[in-house]
Amino acid sequence: MSEALAPSAVKEIPPKAADLSAWYTAVCLKAQLVSYSPVRGCVVLRPHGFGIWEALQRQLDARFKATGHENAYFPLLIPESLLIREAEHVEGFTPEVAWVTQGGTEPLTERLAIRPTSEAMIGTMYAQWIESYRDLPILINQWANVVRWEKATRPFLRTMEFLWQEGHTAHATAAEGREETLKILEVYREFAENVAALPVYAGRKSASERFPGAVETFSIEALMPDGKALQSGTSHDLGQNFGKAYDIKFVDADGQIKYAYTTSWGVSWRMIGGLIMAHGDDRGLRIPPKLAPIEAVFVPIVRSGDERAVATCKELADRLSAAGFRVKVDDRDEQPGWKYSEWDLRGVPVRVEIGPRDVDAQTAVVARRDRAKGDADQRRSIPFAELESALRALLGDIQTSLFEQAQRFLHEHTYATADRSEFLELCRSRAGMVDIAWCERPQCEAEIKAATTATTRVLRDLQPGDTVCTACGEPAKARGYFAQSY
């Protein structure tokens, strides 16, 4: 054990169903994902939390690479004159920008924004790099931190500084830009569902929810246990708005000088907050195996005069590690039961218990975190020789099981209605995602929000028969999921 673990008392975590907010904060802290820092609104990402982020990063990054993107890195500080070039963009972000106004002892002649997002910086650089249609497309992603001066913060869900990735691409045509935007939306949807085990609705945002400066914004929306939606990834078709603002011009094949079409898209550590809320239970975290920093933890059970289990655990852990599993041996001098609770809290998907009886029988007791204590199939005895195959199957099973539970919840809390009063009541009661035919009028959206506090999450194509808006009776233009949101 290299990491000193301050033992935590599970008893201080309230039941999840009783108070989701209190449960959430307590779990984030007790599971040692984050600590509050001396800086207001900023958290420290501790090793266990960073481990989840690294796993997320690794697998999402692989998908970006597979779709032709490269990583790069751009500066943290953005001169004010650059940031303010795109009118809508600056208006949208101004309230949340942090500024550097002094260097050492000298005041700056031009203040520098700490990036809230990097369209301005990256657009400026693209303008220098792009001359011809042959230079396009440019497909770049960066893993970075950004700062947004938030008033109210919560671990992962909203912090002043946060980690994310932001992709920025430039294309020769509007069609290519839109294609890219939708391609990434699909990457996000597939990643959320297959890796984070978070079922989502993917679709277009309404005008009011659009990214400042975007022509169209798309997002994936997950549903949390309290019936509120969590925007978990966004993909923006920026059209030529940023191309024009940042002078990203190229000579096309037809000899004409044209502005590039750009996109931007991002997923942040907020998705970690989403999976914590979606999957956790009264015992703490349940991390989807694909994102678990530790897939299986070995707990040796030692008796006085019989410490064989420790060596056995280490041998087996080495073997599994060589086979590609992320494992850990917990040989701290603590009670086994104490360790079980600790690793339950921290969400490790599988626990392997080995005591004297098991050493004699050459078997291990394998317990799965996703099942309730005492469930018939929560613990099984597995021969040492079969550990690799059993663990592989078990991790896959847990991953699927977590997704299916969350998907069932989403489906059970999605309501389609064509009845106005039923629609409003569902929104008000924070029942989940309420699917209606919608007129797309901002005024209608504002009235719904005033009456229920729910907003549109994502919009999809109309279905046959959807002729009028369920909310106001005007002609319908889309179907929309309405929900209250984080």
Next chain:
RNA sequence: CGGGGCGUAGCUCAGCCAGGUUAGAGCGUUCGCUUUGGGAGCGAAAGGCCGGAAGUUCGAAUCUUCUCGCCCCGACCA
């Protein structure tokens, strides 16, 4: 930005209303011994300028003002 809570030991809190020896408890921590298959037992020990500042007072954790920060519910939110 509005409303409501709260800052006292590493953690959870009591004490504050009605100011008065040396500020308490449980848990955790350290050491010793016994234990170890779902949060162990006994013994000993360490640990706090009561968030900060300024007042009132013979005397402030306690009263007053200001300030910093945290949590919850709204508003806002890319």
